[in-house]
Amino acid sequence: MIRVEKSENKDKLKTLRSRLSEAQIAFNAYIRMRDKWKPCVSCGTPPTEYGRGGSRDASHYLARGSSKGGSSRRFDWANVHSSCKKCNRFLAGNLVPYRVELIKRIGLDRVEAIEITDKIKKWNRTDLKRIKVLANRKRRLYERKFR
Numbered sequence: 204m205i206r207v208e209k210s211e212n213k214d215k216l217k218t219l220r221s222r223l224s225e226a227q228i229a230f231n232a233y234i235r236m237r238d239k240w241k242p243c244v245s246c247g248t249p250p251t252e253y254g255r256g257g258s259r260d261a262s263h264y265l266a267r268g269s270s271k272g273g274s275s276r277r278f279d280w281a282n283v284h285s286s287c288k289k290c291n292r293f294l295a296g297n298l299v300p301y302r303v304e305l306i307k308r309i310g311l312d313r314v315e316a317i318e319i320t321d322k323i324k325k326w327n328r329t330d331l332k333r334i335k336v337l338a339n340r341k342r343r344l345y346e347r348k349f350r
């Protein structure tokens with residue numbers, strides 16, 4: 204009996220996690236498409252010099268992880284921009300120039316709002332499904348635009 208309950212709980216957890224992962228994949232794909240022709244948000248490398256296919260990342264300005272507010276920033280369109288892999292993966296986002304460019308793109312007020320948020324957002328299944336659908340829809344819109 205206990206074993207059954209445990210495995211049911213495990214299944215629920217796994218489902219939510221996989222939904223989170225699916226939503227993140229869709230969200231990141233949308234960001235890369237939205238920013239397809241924009242230079243790296245941190246170092247300004249033009250997209251033509253990124254190389255072919257899969258060479259850019261959806262780089263979070265402030266981490267999406269377990270830090271305070273991270274959960275609510277995870278799917279914030281304003282907190283995530285396309286960057287080259289070098290900046291995102293090897294320079295930890297290259298955040299000083301990222302911030303300068305971000306202020307140009309979205310304004311200081313919005314950047315500061317991202318920085319001070321400490322809301323903890325618990326994403327539920329409905330939220331995650333909605334984010335995935337919305338991100339896919341937006342990505343397809345941009346794909347048509349750039350065709």
Ligand SMILES: [Zn+2]
Nearest residue numbers: 243246287290
């Ligand atoms: Zn870069």
